[in-house]
Amino acid sequence: MPGARRLTPLRGALVLLVALVAQIAIVADLRVVGAVGDLMLVVTVAAALTGGPDRGATYGFFAGLIFDMVLDSPFGLSALTYAVVGYAVGLVCVVLFRPTGWWPLAAAAVAALVATVFYTGIGHLIGTPYPWGDVPAITVAVAVWNAALVLPAMAVMRWVHGPAEPDRFEVVLR
Amino acid sequence: MAISPPTGSRTRFAVLVLASVTLLTIGLRDAPVVREVREGASVVIGPIEGAVDTVTSPVRNAWHGMTDYEDLQRANEDLRVQLAEADAQGVRTSDAERQLAELSASLDLPWAGNVETTTARVVSGPRSNFSHAIEIDKGKDDGIAVGMPVVTGAGLVGRVSQATGGNSTVELLTDPDFRVGVRLSTTGDLGTAHGRGRGDPLSVDSAISPTAKVPKGTGVVTSGVDRSAYPPGIPVGTVASSRQGSGGLALDLDIDPVVDVDQLSYVTVMLWTDEG
Numbered sequence: 001m002p003g004a005r006r007l008t009p010l011r012g013a014l015v016l017l018v019a020l021v022a023q024i025a026i027v028a029d030l031r032v033v034g035a036v037g038d039l040m041l042v043v044t045v046a047a048a049l050t051g052g053p054d055r056g057a058t059y060g061f062f063a064g065l066i067f068d069m070v071l072d073s074p075f076g077l078s079a080l081t082y083a084v085v086g087y088a089v090g091l092v093c094v095v096l097f098r099p100t101g102w103w104p105l106a107a108a109a110v111a112a113l114v115a116t117v118f119y120t121g122i123g124h125l126i127g128t129p130y131p132w133g134d135v136p137a138i139t140v141a142v143a144v145w146n147a148a149l150v151l152p153a154m155a156v157m158r159w160v161h162g163p164a165e166p167d168r169f170e171v172v173l174r
Numbered sequence: 175m176a177i178s179p180p181t182g183s184r185t186r187f188a189v190l191v192l193a194s195v196t197l198l199t200i201g202l203r204d205a206p207v208v209r210e211v212r213e214g215a216s217v218v219i220g221p222i223e224g225a226v227d228t229v230t231s232p233v234r235n236a237w238h239g240m241t242d243y244e245d246l247q248r249a250n251e252d253l254r255v256q257l258a259e260a261d262a263q264g265v266r267t268s269d270a271e272r273q274l275a276e277l278s279a280s281l282d283l284p285w286a287g288n289v290e291t292t293t294a295r296v297v298s299g300p301r302s303n304f305s306h307a308i309e310i311d312k313g314k315d316d317g318i319a320v321g322m323p324v325v326t327g328a329g330l331v332g333r334v335s336q337a338t339g340g341n342s343t344v345e346l347l348t349d350p351d352f353r354v355g356v357r358l359s360t361t362g363d364l365g366t367a368h369g370r371g372r373g374d375p376l377s378v379d380s381a382i383s384p385t386a387k388v389p390k391g392t393g394v395v396t397s398g399v400d401r402s403a404y405p406p407g408i409p410v411g412t413v414a415s416s417r418q419g420s421g422g423l424a425l426d427l428d429i430d431p432v433v434d435v436d437q438l439s440y441v442t443v444m445l446w447t448d449e450g
Binding site for chain 1: 186211212215222233241299303305336345349351372
């Protein structure tokens with residue numbers, strides 16, 4: 001349906017904005033083992049699991065971009081991290097497995113580790129030495145939130161984009 | 175055959191990475207456009223965040239009731255002990271403070287106790303795991319400007335890093351990018367303290383001889399040396415440990431901040447900049 005397709009970018013933007021507000025007004029105040037969840041990463045992972053590497057990278061970039069606007073950390077670092085994680089999750093999802101059963105939860109948890117290590121590492125490279133000692137607690141908290149929310153987030157992504165369509169990469173593989 | 179993504183997919187990914195790196199480069203150069211974008215976002219998102227914050231506060235309070243109860247009990251016991259000690263200390267220091275204020279006024283020197291202030295409510299804590307900033311409900315309309323020190327009754331909290339009309343962002347002293355000139359309250363030795371992340375002590379690079387003994391618990395205050403971003407005499411923390419710095423030429427100190435930045439409800443902004 002062409003009409004529904006035209007609404008897709010608007011729906012996607014709405015999802016990102018709602019996730020941003022929920023992140024800063026609610027989730028940021030709910031600490032688990034001293035760290036908070038990351039709804040922008042959840043949205044990125046869900047986009048990658050339902051749409052492949054293209055969609056994962058695109059959502060990751062824009063999720064990170066709007067998150068960077070309200071943070072005090074280096075501008076563009078979240079956009080870079082989420083774009084890379086979104087692409088990687090989408091790629092692994094297409095190559096190794098179908099996003100069903102327990103796989104999405106495992107992928108979301110591993111994405112938490114990759115995103116945290118990547119963000120901390122790039123932070124060190126650009127002169128913002130985030131402590132490596134914080135990485136385990138942050139990974140645990142983000143992994144728990146990711147695993148808990150990735151399935152509902154995937155349902156939201158299906159609402160945004162309609163029934164799953166094969167990613168360009170999937171088409172090639174087939 | 176090696177599996178690789180199609181060219182179109184790789185191109186889009188490369189463009190997004192390139193765009194991110196470009197933004198990162200622009201941001202690191204502290205370009206005015208980034209500051210303006212962030213201020214604009216703060217103006218738009220602030221009221222929405224405030225409304226959602228109000229509506230969801232019962233849920234968050236319930237969460238804190240479940241997760242923080244034991245910590246609160248322990249903190250309550252510690253605070254009772256500290257309050258008794260502070261009462262005694264207050265009596266001892268009030269006379270010294272009065273003399274310092276009189277002396278500073280007579281010499282026309284800045285002193286933390288003389289600076290005009292405004293009190294603000296903390297509307298949100300750090301928004302991500304890598305953020306070391308809080309939002310307060312006062313801004314330029316209340317005379318707040320970027321760079322002003324932010325304190326509580328206990329000591330230094332951080333500095334204003336962004337100010338819009340009605341709210342401001344405060345960079346906490348735990349931020350790895352945070353720097354403040356400090357002085358030991360006992361010997362007057364100078365150093366530079368910098369943050370090391372949430373829950374970790376601050377690190378002080380000092381010029382103190384590596385053979386010197388700095389007792390645990392020694393007070394550390396802002397130095398206020400010429401062109402300092404902070405007036406002198408604001409308590410920063412107490413010495414937790416000392417060790418030889420790299421090269422063995424001086425002591426490095428770890429200091430526990432006197433302010434618990436995770437438990438802030440109200441803060442005081444000192445309407446003071448290094449221009450005076």
